[in-house]
Amino acid sequence: MVGKRTALVLASYGYVPPLPHSDAVRKRTRLDFLTEEEKVLRRKLLNREAAQKARDRKKNSILLMEQSIRSLQSENQSLRQTISLLKHKCQEQEMRLNSIHCQLGLSTNGDQTLKSEQIEPSEPAVLFPLQQGVVLCVLLLICLSFVSLALASFSRPMLMILVSFFKMMSLPISPQRSRFHRSPRKTLPMR
Structure with a gap:
């Protein structure tokens, strides 16, 4: 145009x-x-x-x-x-x-809002060696009472398994005296 x-x-x-033709082939004149x-x-x-x-x-x-x-x-x-x-x-x-x-008597930490209350455990997650020993003794007593009640119904192989379990339970508590304790690996000198 x-x-x-x-x-x-x-x-x-x-x-x-x-003028535009219907049969015009060329677009430009x-x-x-x-x-x-x-x-x-x-x-x-x-x-x-x-x-x-x-x-x-x-x-x-x-x-x-x-x-x-x-x-x-x-x-x-x-x-x-x-x-x-x-x-x-x-x-x-x-x-x-x-x-x-x-108003409820809850404390907030400084200026921060109380977003989620964390429950502090009353005792540490890792028990002291004396407490570990007490726990192991209680477990041993429970196992012994179980064995004494059910001794008649167990076969000889089952008794052997229980004896090995008790031996394993009576391992020393400190890792220095434990027979499963690994000594530090000896590394080879680098070339």
Whole structure:
């Protein structure tokens, strides 16, 4: 499609665009009737028109981008306001929670809120050697009472298994005297 300005210039040279045919093979008409100077002028006009269209498209795309930037900035600002509002509400809830804990007599650790109470064991997880010995003796007594009650019903191989179990249970407590204790590995010198 030829622009208005180009059509006026071409009309001034006596060029009339051909009417569209249904059987037209060529999309462009031959410009044999134009002189070289007219062809150059026509090419310049078409180039100007194409450049103007490109500038218009670029301007429209820039306007669309600016509009999307403005909408994204407003959305960002509203999200920031929502975040600050939620932070404020969270702080209020933490203060209410702390006041409730104070009313109930629960202590909070400094300024931190009580997020989860950890149950402290009353005794350490690793028992002292004396306590380990007591536990082993109780286990041994339980096993002996079990053996004395069920001795008649066990066969000889089962008794051998129980005897080996008792021997294993009567191992020394400290690892230095244990026969299962490994000595540090001797490493070979590096070459």
